[in-house]
Amino acid sequence: MLIKNCQPCDPNFKGDKKAELCDIRIDNGIISAIEKCGKLVIKDSETVFDGENLWLLPGFIDLHTHLRDLGQSAKEDVATGTLAAASGGYTTVVAMANTVPPIDNAAIFTKLLQIIKEKALIEVLPIACVTQNMAGSELTEMAILSQLGAVAFSDDGLPLSNLAVMRRALEQSKALGSLIVSHPEDKDLSGAGTMNESVYATAKGLAGVTTASEAACIAREIEVVRVTGAALHFAHVSASASIKLIERAKADGLPVTCDTTPHHLTLTDSEIPGYDANFKMNPPLRSKHDQDALVQALKSGVIDAIATDHAPHTMAEKEKGFNGAPCGVIGLETAFALCLERLAGESLPATERLSLLEVVRKFTTAPARILGITEPNLKVGAAANLSLFDPADHWCYNARKATSKSENSPFNGRMIKGRTVLTLWGGKVAYQHEPATSRWLAIEGLALK
Amino acid sequence: MLTKNNSPVSKLVETLDGLAEAQAWRERRHLLDTRPLSLDEITVCLALANYYKHNQFHKKPPQTILSATTVATLFYENSTRTRTSFDLAARKLGATVVNLDVNTSSAAKGESLEDTALNLWAMGVNAIVMRHSQSGAPVDLASAVGDKIHVINAGDGWHAHPSQGLLDLYTILESLGELPSFAASGSSGKIEKRLCENTLKGKKIAIVGDITHSRVARSNLWLLKKLGAEVHMAGPPALVPETFADPEMGAVVHHRLEAAIKNANFIICLRLQLERQAQGLIAGLDEYRKQYRLDHDRIRLAASSVRILHPGPINRGVEITDALAEDPIISCILTQVENGILSRMAVLTLLLNHQNSYQLNLPNLTQAAL
Structure with missing residues (x-):
């Protein structure tokens, strides 16, 4: 899987400036490559996700x-x-x-x-x-x-x-x-x-x-x-x-x-x-x-x-x-x-x-x-436990319609800035926000866009 | 004859409809707490109670003001005075009253408050007068089914006892000759004498006893502060928390009785629940008596015109002596009970009168047709 064009938010990043936009490749549940945006060439039969304007988080x-x-x-x-x-x-x-x-x-x-x-x-x-x-x-x-x-x-x-x-x-x-x-x-x-x-x-x-x-x-x-x-x-x-x-x-x-x-x-x-x-x-x-x-x-x-x-x-x-x-x-x-x-x-x-x-x-x-467990990071070789976060989404939280079985939240009805659109655990999709499905550019090589 | 008896009061009540102050009560729909009541709402309520007392309606055959209204009393906690008082008040206005015995009703089978209320509503009940041991229970009920049924809080946990607050205020204002009233013509529905934020300015009112657990103290405090009174509280530290002195509440907190009652114009004495000793909140009744019991000797510190109020039931000899509780001049305790019916009649009228304003006119229409 390849996630293109996203903003990495690596907790280990030391610089003052923002990290550069990146492409990230996942193979067998592991981050196999992470490069400057545009550097990774899409392989045949690869699944591709468009990460434009999204943050990549561990x-x-x-x-x-x-x-x-x-x-x-x-x-x-x-x-x-x-x-x-x-x-x-x-x-x-x-x-x-x-x-x-x-x-x-x-x-x-x-x-x-x-x-x-x-x-x-x-x-x-x-x-x-x-x-x-x-x-x-x-x-x-x-x-x-x-x-x-x-x-x-x-x-x-x-x-x-x-x-x-x-x-x-x-x-x-x-x-x-x-x-x-x-x-x-x-x-x-x-x-x-x-x-x-x-x-x-x-x-x-x-x-x-x-x-x-x-x-x-x-x-x-x-x-x-x-x-x-x-x-x-x-x-x-x-x-x-x-x-x-x-x-x-x-x-x-x-x-x-x-x-x-x-x-x-x-x-x-x-x-x-x-x-x-x-x-x-x-x-x-x-x-x-x-x-x-x-x-x-x-x-x-x-x-x-x-x-x-x-x-x-x-x-x-x-x-x-x-x-x-x-x-x-x-x-x-x-x-x-x-x-x-x-x-x-x-x-x-x-x-x-x-x-x-x-x-x-x-x-x-x-x-x-x-x-005392492995610290999450965005380096090659790390487990592909990742999420993509849309910082610009301004949405109203509805506890009843959300994912938990219960709805006992004090934030029900609150306007919230930013939301998770895709979560991968071991490279597999654990959650995706419905509108984000349009960001899949290709599934196993089959171009969707 | 009855119609004649009723006509002036019915007229007044009809004209209430046009009064902005009464309109505010109709929009409120429920009486849950005294805190949100405006000066105008308090004014019209006490003026109406004053009018009822002046005409002695609590001692006459029932009126027809609420004759198309059904009121249910729903008490999840024991009460004699408040329940009887609401019952009589509703009956004297002509309402049908049902008293639910919670111990034998479906509540004992675990029916929720909301379901009980909806069932009562389906039976044509317009208002629920409820008492509950949990703070906020009537607030929750009003937010759940308040569009269908009026909720009148007859005491919830430590939170509020608004009708007691109003009757205590009535008693205090009556004793000072400061009660609000309608214009002399009586039936015009115009308010002549109003309450304002200075009505009780310069008056010192002491509340003595178990404030922590007292809904009466809270409901009194909001009203008294609104009218500009200086409210002092006294009792053992565990029963008078410092939070009452926060500007949000606005009382002066004392742990010595003397400082609280010095030059006080009124002393509201609260019941000491005997279980507070077992809970470790007071060391013992003897110590409590020694420090806080009101008697003729102690109240010499207060203003010479001091009056004593007590919401009842009294623990004679614990928080107040027999002689003081029965003092015909100083003690207002039985006057409070009488004023309780009148204040509750006023509250019921203001909240429920519109329910059947068109029904009220029906007999007249029929007569005209004949």
């Missing part, structure tokens, strides 16, 4: 996806979840382990691998639970799970409240060369809270979640990292106070990393319309002050990556009122375009803005580094 990696399936396939399954990911330019997702049943033993892990093999459109890297039944006391057989392919360990929404268990888990994961992913939250401090503790919660008559709930947990766990030296990743960091703690831990040389989400970067607690549960997630949307701190921390590198925490729920579940509805929103489809506009767009002063490639790194090389 496939994104999502550190935090809830693919559901198993007992919760009404919300999402591996097929729809990976399609949603591909439609947002992702070619790898890390699947969270808090499914029903949870991924806490070798048998269920093996079953999950089988489902992934049958249904996944892109790479799925499963996480396994830290503790059995996510009960927070007895560790899972981490060594066996790691050998089977668990990319990391996490009980996600049920944080380990017992630090002795956390210590044992960190020691074991260090011995395995693996990683623990922490959902930093002190459940007692969160209490019955459903949105950020603020005047907006007070006015709506909703119980608040203090930022201390997140920061206090991070502070405790950093000290366990200090004594174990084991890698710990903090998921979906939302508060300014948390950033300060992680910044200091990193300055101390501790192996901690963190991510934040597109919704925490683009929405605040003041923007929740009425009691719309599509704006309910954990951690909750925070204040503008917190959001500004997240943006700065992305720029400075304190926040390593952006992860979606894509959390599908059915309409029926989300219509149970703000208190009654489950936490979580979908995000794979909209993540990159929203973050690009927020972080590299003109709403930020030039000095605070991220460059296009800085944003791309938060979706590609940074998550790869955290997971």
Whole structure:
């Protein structure tokens, strides 16, 4: 396959100027050539895609996806979840382990691998639970799970409240060369809270979640990292106070990393319309002050990556009122375009803005580094996990008509700048945006134009 | 005889149709919260309640103003006062009232609120007066089926209790002689005395007790601030969050009773839910009594003309002493209950009157034809 005339966005590109337009050839799922535009001659029986005015991006990696399936396939399954990911330019997702049943033993892990093999459109890297039944006391057989392919360990929404268990888990994961992913939250401090503790919660008559709930947990766990030296990743960091703690831990040389989400970067607690549960997630949307701190921390590198925490729920579940509805929103489809506009767009002063490639790194090389997997790049010999992105497309996101099985997005109806038009995983089409079909110039040598 | 009784009020209500202030209520369709109410809307509501009280309509045989209207009360949380008050208010206006017992109705079988409302609508119910333990439940219901049925919030979680806010405001303004009113002719429907942003300027109003969990405190606050009052709040830290002092809410927050009630013109005393102790939000009832219970001795700090309000039900001896709750001059508690019916009659009239304005005229047409 040959993709002609596209703008490469290589996270490893060092120059100040824009890279030159290129043609890229894919053979057997591998990038076999990448040259200046017009240099590659179309071969007989080659499939050709017109990449004019499109950006060529390495496939994104999502550190935090809830693919559901198993007992919760009404919300999402591996097929729809990976399609949603591909439609947002992702070619790898890390699947969270808090499914029903949870991924806490070798048998269920093996079953999950089988489902992934049958249904996944892109790479799925499963996480396994830290503790059995996510009960927070007895560790899972981490060594066996790691050998089977668990990319990391996490009980996600049920944080380990017992630090002795956390210590044992960190020691074991260090011995395995693996990683623990922490959902930093002190459940007692969160209490019955459903949105950020603020005047907006007070006015709506909703119980608040203090930022201390997140920061206090991070502070405790950093000290366990200090004594174990084991890698710990903090998921979906939302508060300014948390950033300060992680910044200091990193300055101390501790192996901690963190991510934040597109919704925490683009929405605040003041923007929740009425009691719309599509704006309910954990951690909750925070204040503008917190959001500004997240943006700065992305720029400075304190926040390593952006992860979606894509959390599908059915309409029926989300219509149970703000208190009654489950936490979580979908995000794979909209993540990159929203973050690009927020972080590299003109709403930020030039000095605070991220460059296009800085944003791309938060979706590609940074998550790869955290997971210890091959860093995506656009070089000859790399896997052809790629997407083509149309930066000029201005479109209205309709969650109902989109690719995920669920539609619980706070961005439904929002005008979005830029969209993924084609995603390739291992050189094969995982997703293509309907209008992009006209860009196929030839299929296996048969000229279409 | 009944027709004669009804004629002046019917006339007033008919002329309401032409009033911009009443038009705003019709466009609103629902009463969900006091926050979005304009000064004009509050004015016309309280003027109408004033008119009803002046004519003692709550003590007379039912009127025919809402005779073609059916109102359902749907209470997912216990209530005696509010439910009875709405029930009587609707009946005194001539409406048909159905009281749904939620424990034995389909809600107990898991029917959604929206489906319940649609079924009621299909049966000809025009308005739902609902109470729910979840903040926002009536807001969600109004956005789902609000084009078909009027939703009147009779209290949702910690969020709002707008009819209580209006009746408390009525009681305060009545005590100050500042109630809005229609022109003396009574039936002309012209508002003579209006509320403005300075109506309560210089008045200090203290709200004491469990503010965190109080929909009454919130609904009072929005109205009182709108009329220029200075609102102070007092209670233990866990029950009076600092967020109430944010400019967005505009109250002055205290954790000592004395500072809040000093020179206060009105004190609104809230019920202390006894389970707050088990939740660890207060150390104990004795400590609460010692710090926050209102009695004759303590309120000497307040203005000499101070009046006490309480939305009920009272925990006698906990948040207020028997003697103070029963003080015939200082306590407005039973006046509030009476004003509750009148305020709710006004709300129901303003929201539902247009439903059957053409039906209202029917008897006259028939008579003319005869």
